[in-house]
Amino acid sequence: MSHHLLVAAALAAGGRHPGSAPLAAPGSLRTWRGLIGGAETAGIDLVTLDDSFLLRGGAHLDALLIASAIAPATTRIGLVPAVMTAHTEPFHVATGLQTLDHVSRGRAGWLVSTGDARAEAPLFGRRDALALTDADLLDELEDAVVLSRLLWDSWEDDAVIRDVATGRYLDRDRIHPARFHGRFFSVEGASIVPRSPQGQLPVAIEVRTPAELEAAARHADVVFVSAQDVAGALSILREIRDTERRVARVGEPLRVFTDLAVLLEDTAGAATSALERLDEHAGAPLSAEIRVVAATADAVAQAIGSLHDLGYDGVRLHPARLPDDLGRIERDLLPLLAAAGHHQPADAPTSLRSRLRLPRSENRFSDSRGVLA
Amino acid sequence: MTAKRRIHLAAHIPGVNNTTVWSAPDAGSQIDFSSFEHFAANAERGLFDYLFLAEGLRLREHKGRLHDLDVAGRPATLSILSALAGITRDIGLVGTLSATFNEPFELAKQLASLDHLSGGRAGWNVVTSSDAFHGANFRRGGFLDFAERYERAAEFVTVAKELWNAGTDRPVSHHGKHFDVEGTFPVPVSPQRHPVVVQAGDSADGRSFAAQHAEVIFSRHSEFGAAKAFYDDVKGRLAGWGRDEDSLKILPAATFVVGDSPRDAEEKARETALAQVSPQTAIAFVEQIWGRDLSEYDPDGPLPDVEPVVDATVTRGRVRHDDPAVTARAWRERADAEGLSIRELVIALSGRHSLVGTASQIADEIDRAVQDRATDGFVIVGATNPHGLDEFVARVVPELQDRGSYRTAYDEGAILRDTLDLPPLVEGATSLARDGAAV
Numbered sequence: 001m002s003h004h005l006l007v008a009a010a011l012a013a014g015g016r017h018p019g020s021a022p023l024a025a026p027g028s029l030r031t032w033r034g035l036i037g038g039a040e041t042a043g044i045d046l047v048t049l050d051d052s053f054l055l056r057g058g059a060h061l062d063a064l065l066i067a068s069a070i071a072p073a074t075t076r077i078g079l080v081p082a083v084m085t086a087h088t089e090p091f092h093v094a095t096g097l098q099t100l101d102h103v104s105r106g107r108a109g110w111l112v113s114t115g116d117a118r119a120e121a122p123l124f125g126r127r128d129a130l131a132l133t134d135a136d137l138l139d140e141l142e143d144a145v146v147l148s149r150l151l152w153d154s155w156e157d158d159a160v161i162r163d164v165a166t167g168r169y170l171d172r173d174r175i176h177p178a179r180f181h182g183r184f185f186s187v188e189g190a191s192i193v194p195r196s197p198q199g200q201l202p203v204a205i206e207v208r209t210p211a212e213l214e215a216a217a218r219h220a221d222v223v224f225v226s227a228q229d230v231a232g233a234l235s236i237l238r239e240i241r242d243t244e245r246r247v248a249r250v251g252e253p254l255r256v257f258t259d260l261a262v263l264l265e266d267t268a269g270a271a272t273s274a275l276e277r278l279d280e281h282a283g284a285p286l287s288a289e290i291r292v293v294a295a296t297a298d299a300v301a302q303a304i305g306s307l308h309d310l311g312y313d314g315v316r317l318h319p320a321r322l323p324d325d326l327g328r329i330e331r332d333l334l335p336l337l338a339a340a341g342h343h344q345p346a347d348a349p350t351s352l353r354s355r356l357r358l359p360r361s362e363n364r365f366s367d368s369r370g371v372l373a
Numbered sequence: 374m375t376a377k378r379r380i381h382l383a384a385h386i387p388g389v390n391n392t393t394v395w396s397a398p399d400a401g402s403q404i405d406f407s408s409f410e411h412f413a414a415n416a417e418r419g420l421f422d423y424l425f426l427a428e429g430l431r432l433r434e435h436k437g438r439l440h441d442l443d444v445a446g447r448p449a450t451l452s453i454l455s456a457l458a459g460i461t462r463d464i465g466l467v468g469t470l471s472a473t474f475n476e477p478f479e480l481a482k483q484l485a486s487l488d489h490l491s492g493g494r495a496g497w498n499v500v501t502s503s504d505a506f507h508g509a510n511f512r513r514g515g516f517l518d519f520a521e522r523y524e525r526a527a528e529f530v531t532v533a534k535e536l537w538n539a540g541t542d543r544p545v546s547h548h549g550k551h552f553d554v555e556g557t558f559p560v561p562v563s564p565q566r567h568p569v570v571v572q573a574g575d576s577a578d579g580r581s582f583a584a585q586h587a588e589v590i591f592s593r594h595s596e597f598g599a600a601k602a603f604y605d606d607v608k609g610r611l612a613g614w615g616r617d618e619d620s621l622k623i624l625p626a627a628t629f630v631v632g633d634s635p636r637d638a639e640e641k642a643r644e645t646a647l648a649q650v651s652p653q654t655a656i657a658f659v660e661q662i663w664g665r666d667l668s669e670y671d672p673d674g675p676l677p678d679v680e681p682v683v684d685a686t687v688t689r690g691r692v693r694h695d696d697p698a699v700t701a702r703a704w705r706e707r708a709d710a711e712g713l714s715i716r717e718l719v720i721a722l723s724g725r726h727s728l729v730g731t732a733s734q735i736a737d738e739i740d741r742a743v744q745d746r747a748t749d750g751f752v753i754v755g756a757t758n759p760h761g762l763d764e765f766v767a768r769v770v771p772e773l774q775d776r777g778s779y780r781t782a783y784d785e786g787a788i789l790r791d792t793l794d795l796p797p798l799v800e801g802a803t804s805l806a807r808d809g810a811a812v
């Protein structure tokens with residue numbers, strides 16, 4: 001247990017439990033200031049924001065734009081919106097996220113997903129997305145990450161020179177067009193956005209299949225996995241390290257977070273019956289999708305502590321009910337985790353990369369220029 | 374006595390061209406959020422109707438290489454406007470977004486989100502620019518004919534309005550020439566329902582698109598006579614769509630230089646123009662028309678004696694408005710007649726500021742243009758970032774207020790459409806044209 005555990009919260013326009021009530025005002029900036037600002041104050045390290053083009057999951061706004069709007073009002077918390085890759089132009093994906101990194105002063109991350117690409121196809125009506133297999137969509141996602149990383153490095157940090165003598169604002173040799181030609185799309189030019197504070201934004205993927213894990217091991221920084229118990233958690237962790245070796249991953253190992261839906265009440269009995277009521281209301285148990293702990297804060301803290309002991313870098317908590325369970329996580333659970341030495345809230349502004357203990361990202365092109373020079 | 378017409382002003386966020394002087398001592402970062410914070414706070418102090426952001430989806434090129442003389446690099450429109458929503462209260466947030474390189478369902482979702490997050494202050498400048506150069510950054514590419522650009526834009530706006538009208542209440546089913554959209558929108562109806570639609574094209578197609586779909590036009594015509602002609606032309610088209618004159622605001626771009634005296638203003642204008650048109654910029658400017666490399670020419674010497682070649686690709690990423698051969702001839706005649714060097718000519722052509730004088734003179738000029746119906750106001754363009762509008766707000770705005778034609782406070786909680794004194798939307802409409810209006 002060499003490091004403190006990182007605590008993420010997964011936010012959406014309602015609690016993780018489909019049987020819970022949606023947020024009263026999902027469109028109001030004040031709602032999001034309350035949720036994300038509160039999470040920051042309580043010491044949560046980062047939030048992920050759910051998104052979809054479908055109404056499924058309830059009425060909601062664009063996650064990247066919520067994160068952008070909230071960025072100036074926060075200083076420490078990582079902001080990791082879901083941005084999907086199947087229907088959005090990859091150029092817009094990369095530049096929008098880069099802008100989030102600028103406005104948050106280095107706290108942006110990307111929860112990359114294919115979304116519900118086939119179900120969303122009729123909303124766009126332009127691609128024959130129905131013909132795309134899961135493997136195609138994942139290949140496209142990988143291309144979108146590779147392209148984004150190229151665009152994020154397309155400006156070297158010192159490309160703006162403001163050289164009055166020669167009249168040049170830019171050093172064009174320090175800008176590198178993407179020239180990406182893939183199976184699904186091509187992008188020719190450099191980013192329109194100068195390199196952002198983190199350079200390379202941390203890329204996170206929710207991993208549920210071996211194929212997704214392989215994609216993550218090749219291209220991502222963070223994975224969110226799900227296991228029903230300690231044995232499962234341990235075997236997933238092994239599988240991750242095996243996969244990293246198999247794909248010959250270079251650089252930092254994946255930061256591994258486990259997903260946990262939490263419902264907190266003062267007594268175990270109250271928690272269990274609250275969950276039963278929600279399951280009944282939804283018509284299906286939440287535990288079919290994700291590990292659920294409905295318990296007291298003490299019991300949840302212990303469960304989290306044992307995941308930490310297994311070697312997980314972090315835990316991503318999905319409040320079963322929003323805002324209630326987020327409030328209880330902040331009030332009751334985080335102090336217990338801190339007291340037990342599992343978690344330490346950040347007390348100063350830091351980049352998301354350094355929050356994740358990732359090194360500064362050097363621009364790949366600066367190196368080559370150094371060698372040539 | 375009838376009340377004075379109200380002046381509407383927008384604050385143009387300093388952009389990617391040689392109007393923005395990057396060499397000034399107080400020129401700040403083009404991308405750090407602190408620049409945007411300063412710019413927005415100042416504009417809101419000056420009670421501008423909205424902040425305005427242009428867009429270009431590929432870095433500009435000149436003679437086959439990145440253009441390195443002007444400011445380059447900017448944030449993505451939607452994320453920066455959303456961040457600005459988080460630090461402002463009353464000012465509108467209008468961004469330029471291409472109807473060619475976006476999809477209606479997605480852009481409608483983003484704009485409705487921005488309208489929610491800003492409490493009804495979102496606007497969308499619909500541009501149609503489409504060419505293979507920009508298209509190379511997108512799946513869609515740049516294949517649209519000129520004639521099809523506004524057709525696609527009009528259908529785009531119509532689909533977006535269908536989605537905004539429906540909100541999460543009912544599915545939308547749209548099947549047209551350019552788009553097939555079938556399904557339910559995930560964003561609830563937003564405070565303005567439709568973000569304000571702005572248009573910036575100049576052609577006949579562009580103007581008629583505006584007459585049907587736009588609530589504001591960002592125009593190039595700021596000089597009184599040209600502004601008046603544009604105003605009369607466009608407003609004259611409105612009746613055909615059953616719209617009245619005040620339902621579409623026309624705001625030309627205007628640069629300015631404030632001085633302590635008329636002479637001081639002239640001197641400062643000259644200095645600014647010299648900074649905007651460096652010797653290298655002057656040559657590049659002429660190369661755009663000559664279609665060939667002129668780096669051997671002396672910027673302080675006469676125009677090239679060689680003939681221009683027609684090469685539309687010498688500069689890429691900018692919109693062209695004129696015929697190079699005709700332009701070159703006119704420039705030569707003018708340079709000969711007035712004895713101008715290359716740089717002096719370029720300054721005379723491009724470095725002229727729209728509003729030059731004391732604060733009181735500038736206020737008079739703005740007020741007259743609005744009262745005489747040459748315009749509804751201006752998009753004010755500063756020369757530096759982020760301080761370019763500081764002086765305007767400190768000195769010209771109080772003068773405008775003294776003339777009784779500029780607000781002294783925002784209306785509490787006003788949506789952008791109300792700040793612009795636009796009529797309320799007609800329930801359920803997807804176009805601003807009144808039912809049964811003649812085409």
Ligand SMILES: Cc1cc2nc3c(=O)[nH]c(=O)nc-3n(C[C@H](O)[C@H](O)[C@H](O)COP(=O)(O)O)c2cc1C
Nearest residue numbers: 427428469500501502573574575576579591592593
């Ligand atoms: C004042 C003005 C500002 C414009 N700003 C932009 C811009 O920021 N981004 C863009 O892609 N096109 C911009 N355009 C280009 C227009 O969208 C349009 O493509 C161009 O004017 C050609 O259309 P037209 O033939 O109707 O004028 C602008 C045009 C004008 C007149």
